[in-house]
Amino acid sequence: MVTIADVARLAGVSKTTVSHAISGKRPVAPATRERITQIIAELGFRPNALARSLRMQRTQTIALIIPDITDPYYPALARGLQDTLASYGYYAILCNTDGEWHQEHEFIVNAIQRQVDGIILSSSYTSHENVRQLVEHSVAFVSIGPNTCHPDSDHITTDDQTGAMNATRYLLQQCHQRIGFIGGSPKQPHASARLTGYCKALEEAHIPIDEALIVEGDFKRTGGQQAFCTLIQRFDAKTRPTAIFCANDLMAIGAMDVARQLGMKIPYDMAIIGYDDITAASLITPALTTIQPHTYDAGKVAGQLLMERITGMYEGPGRQVAMPHQLIQRESA
Numbered sequence: 001m002v003t004i005a006d007v008a009r010l011a012g013v014s015k016t017t018v019s020h021a022i023s024g025k026r027p028v029a030p031a032t033r034e035r036i037t038q039i040i041a042e043l044g045f046r047p048n049a050l051a052r053s054l055r056m057q058r059t060q061t062i063a064l065i066i067p068d069i070t071d072p073y074y075p076a077l078a079r080g081l082q083d084t085l086a087s088y089g090y091y092a093i094l095c096n097t098d099g100e101w102h103q104e105h106e107f108i109v110n111a112i113q114r115q116v117d118g119i120i121l122s123s124s125y126t127s128h129e130n131v132r133q134l135v136e137h138s139v140a141f142v143s144i145g146p147n148t149c150h151p152d153s154d155h156i157t158t159d160d161q162t163g164a165m166n167a168t169r170y171l172l173q174q175c176h177q178r179i180g181f182i183g184g185s186p187k188q189p190h191a192s193a194r195l196t197g198y199c200k201a202l203e204e205a206h207i208p209i210d211e212a213l214i215v216e217g218d219f220k221r222t223g224g225q226q227a228f229c230t231l232i233q234r235f236d237a238k239t240r241p242t243a244i245f246c247a248n249d250l251m252a253i254g255a256m257d258v259a260r261q262l263g264m265k266i267p268y269d270m271a272i273i274g275y276d277d278i279t280a281a282s283l284i285t286p287a288l289t290t291i292q293p294h295t296y297d298a299g300k301v302a303g304q305l306l307m308e309r310i311t312g313m314y315e316g317p318g319r320q321v322a323m324p325h326q327l328i329q330r331e332s333a
Contacts, residue, residue: 002045011036062306063111064092064120067099071219072278073295080299081120088307112139118306120144140309142302145190154305154319156298160190163291163325164197167273170327171243172205176271180213180241182227182251194247213241217251224254243333249274249281249290271333286331293325
């Protein structure tokens with residue numbers, strides 16, 4: 001295997017000079033840098049990442065722990081994170097927990113043992129024990145969403161409650177009075193926050209909460225299909241809802257599947273609005289009206305906060321960044 005010593009010998013310089021030429025952190029004469037670069041290309045030299053990690057006492061890796069890799073929300077988050085990490089020469093390791101607390105716990109323990117330089121945690125459930133572990137091991141971490149945060153850690157909030165309120169208000173402005181809600185498990189903070197926002201918007205409009213209009217889904221397309229069937233079967237044609245707010249886009253798309261199968265015209269017979277603005281939202285017919293929580297930007301901001309901690313650029317108390325959201329009006333509502 002070609003080593004840095006081989007490059008240095010052929011270039012007639014020290015190993016330190018080659019290292020500086022590769023990292024760009026110290027000045028190297030242009031002619032020398034060009035000669036080193038040419039020799040590196042000819043030899044096919046690649047720096048030894050393990051040796052570099054041992055020398056710097058850093059692994060240049062970040063663990064991104066998420067609940068569901070199949071949910072299009074998370075690839076957008078991961079892309080934003082990686083775009084920030086790349087500028088620092090860092091990489092993300094993706095850990096999918098399937099929304100299970102014990103899986104999340106295992107990934108955190110494993111990440112600490114592998115000595116990752118930091119962790120981005122997007123948890124489906126509150127995880128006081130997991131956060132305590134990170135604090136005790138002095139691991140830099142950023143939490144995303146309405147999950148457990150710590151006074152000494154940075155936290156990205158998405159304000160799901162206000163986003164859900166605005167989605168419901170929009171339907172009320174369209175003169176809908178019977179508005180159904182397809183959500184998720186109340187144990188999941190983001191699902192609970194979106195249900196609360198839906199209820200608050202109705203209370204604000206002096207519309208009583210009808211529990212029959214609320215159905216629990218699972219944030220998947222099939223879950224949206226099943227929840228829509230359950231909701232519609234509770235009412236006759238005169239009393240059924242005229243609009244439905246779904247707690248994410250996948251369930252909204254599932255609800256639209258069944259609505260079309262039943263011969264309903266969207267949005268005339270049934271208006272449907274989602275949450276997350278995944279790529280598919282603008283591609284289906286009719287295109288889905290939804291709430292955009294700026295997921296990609298949240299990933300970028302999380303990466304920046306974490307790298308500031310890792311590099312020592314910031315050592316103060318925990319920071320909280322509230323991401324904006326935006327109503328994207330399309331054809332479904």
